Amino acid sequence: MKVAVMGYGTIGSGVVEVLRINKDRIAERAGEPVEVKYVLDLREFPGDPMEDKIVHDYQVIANDPEVGIVVETMGGVEPAFTFVKAMLEAGKQVTTSNKALVAAKGAELIRIAREKNVNFQFEASVGGGIPIIRPLNCCLTADEIEEITGILNGTTNYMLTKMSEEGAEFEDVLKDAQAKGYAEKDPTADIEGHDPCRKIAILTSLVCGRQVDFEDIHCEGITKISATDIKYAKAMNRSIKLLASSRKVGESYVAMVAPFLLPQTHPLCNVNDVFNGVFVHGNVLGDAMFYGSGAGKLPTASAVVADIVDMAKHQNVNIVIDWKEEKMELLDYKDCTNVFFVRTAASKADAEKVFGKVTYVEAGISGEIGFTTEAMTEGEFETKAEELGILNRIRLA
Amino acid sequence: MKVAVMGYGTIGSGVVEVLRINKDRIAERAGEPVEVKYVLDLREFPGDPMEDKIVHDYQVIANDPEVGIVVETMGGVEPAFTFVKAMLEAGKQVTTSNKALVAAKGAELIRIAREKNVNFQFEASVGGGIPIIRPLNCCLTADEIEEITGILNGTTNYMLTKMSEEGAEFEDVLKDAQAKGYAEKDPTADIEGHDPCRKIAILTSLVCGRQVDFEDIHCEGITKISATDIKYAKAMNRSIKLLASSRKVGESYVAMVAPFLLPQTHPLCNVNDVFNGVFVHGNVLGDAMFYGSGAGKLPTASAVVADIVDMAKHQNVNIVIDWKEEKMELLDYKDCTNVFFVRTAASKADAEKVFGKVTYVEAGISGEIGFTTEAMTEGEFETKAEELGILNRIRLA
Structure with a gap:
């Protein structure tokens, strides 16, 4: 399996390193050796082991039928989106660590991958090395x-x-x-x-x-x-x-x-x-x-390489990811109910007049009082907080 | 997708319950509705919603080509092994929550599943509802x-x-x-x-x-x-x-x-x-x-049903599980190095004579002393502990 890495920064170079460190184990898991054929970056890397594999034009990768999997570790929405889309349309599988790209264009890229019977994966985009996606x-x-x-x-x-x-x-x-x-x-x-x-x-x-x-x-x-x-x-x-x-x-x-x-x-x-x-x-x-x-070069790269292994095992098989482009309208957070901890320079009498039943918290701070409220909506809280005048407030989980 | 449940105890009935509670969500995820066709148990369940689906002979399930996935929640190695093997050989996919079966026969059942191009899964056998397998x-x-x-x-x-x-x-x-x-x-x-x-x-x-x-x-x-x-x-x-x-x-x-x-x-x-x-x-x-x-009816059933969904998505596709029948010879635990906390009725002088450098722990217990050792092998520790005479010892992690 020939792989191309787009973006030779911290995560991209981590991916190359993980593929080298755990070469045998990864080959066993993927069912075949995984080898980096290209590294796309604007810079040159003289003296780097990848020096000879550096390319500056993403079309070189898109047009090489030998490349089966492309890693995107550039960050940002553009030009990452243009490059990733081109790779999927060229029938290549793509994994990315790029949360900005996935948050903005995830649903669209998942659809394109499905249409092309390839995969678009993004385990490393949330929680670094933690398997969560x-x-x-x-x-x-x-x-x-x-x-x-x-x-x-x-x-x-x-x-x-x-x-x-x-x-x-x-x-x-x-x-x-x-x-x-x-x-x-x-x-x-x-x-x-x-x-x-x-x-x-x-x-x-x-x-x-x-x-x-x-x-x-x-x-x-x-x-x-x-x-x-x-x-x-x-x-x-x-x-x-x-x-x-x-x-x-x-x-x-x-x-x-x-x-x-x-x-x-x-x-x-x-x-x-x-x-x-x-x-x-x-x-x-x-x-x-x-x-x-949740971050760091090798843990994040570990998640990217896990995607590579999974995609190597799913050549010509689209793994269904249920994320449609249709938008989910979130509820207004102001209708959401929370309990609040409040700090204020106002008096206990005023605090109780505005918030009703409160529970005081004693932390030995002079010139202010601290208390927790009953459960109320964010909207209600904002009105009351403005009425009382507060120093800070933090929600309780 | 028609499913059979073998063993209508806590977990088995939990599986039926989860399939009912989250019916629509599961159908969406699995790509088709998932319906229980048989429940295998020695007992009858008069008045139970599954009453009409109870069978007593596992061959009824093995011989029904409509059943694609079989759930084993009987527990114990036999007759679970005989039943599961028969199901795999009849070309059905199997998921189990049975740790005894998986620990004893996992590698063999994985091999049979691979030969038959079906799957044998066991997410619920370890850690209940926690995804770990x-x-x-x-x-x-x-x-x-x-x-x-x-x-x-x-x-x-x-x-x-x-x-x-x-x-x-x-x-x-x-x-x-x-x-x-x-x-x-x-x-x-x-x-x-x-x-x-x-x-x-x-x-x-x-x-x-x-x-x-x-x-x-x-x-x-x-x-x-x-x-x-x-x-x-x-x-x-x-x-x-x-x-x-x-x-x-x-x-x-x-x-x-x-x-x-x-x-x-x-x-x-x-x-x-x-x-x-x-x-x-x-x-x-x-x-x-x-x-x-790690246990409990619904959490464990949640893991079993996740296996059902995964297998419904992988009909005629064997998901490779790297667990060969060849035995791994473990190292002798006596060569393993640990730090020990020790309680003894012996004197500090004797403790130090036997264990050398120790760190005392003061917990206000009279008639004994407590200390931690330096790192040493389990074998070394056993010899020293016998020499000193101890009340208890617990390893440090």
């Missing part, structure tokens, strides 16, 4: 998935873990994460939640079988989380985690990305550092959770 | 799996959790577990570790591609764990869990079922109550963990 598609098929909730961004999970362990402030842990290479120079996609938002859009699409647009998902990042919030969390014996979550409500879904306060009994509560976890609740399965390395 | 076979294919360790028995995990939370003694929590229906009247298979031993034999066979006999695996139960051990565990900030574990050593594996002391940072440490968890370490993936309901 294939389990959703092939394992949890007896269930109605009523909830899927993930810690899907390693950078922010590292930061929140660090804040919790050291009592540090957001700005300081961000600098530390940047120094360690976990966070990028422009950390917006991570800290504002855009990255997990695309990932939960992909997972929700797979769960409901229709297109969920990430733009429709209410998305909050972790920039408002402070050392003071962490103190209150500890007083509640809870952890603050950035969750990307979808819940089935009637025939539709409500989805959200936001920080939540998790109790110790929640399976995601102990997912720390750069690790990711995906919690699933099925109507007959009950609770399940998948945990592992 | 199919992920090992289809998802973690890019990796050399260097370790697979599970909490694979819900009954003993419930008991250990209860002992830890309440400081109760073994005999008392056993009675409670029996009263709640988690433990059987004869609890031997659970508390002596025979059940997780068969399960780790199955997982290790899948990881190495060869037959691992459960009789070759060193197996200890939880009967020697006392409230005093739990106190020491708390002093070490660790949890005691019954682990079933395999590690790759050179070209072979060493496997063991025994209680271990886990640190809070271990992904299995917070798997509590009747839940199961499977930890996997791959050479490129790193750490991963799968968590969920």
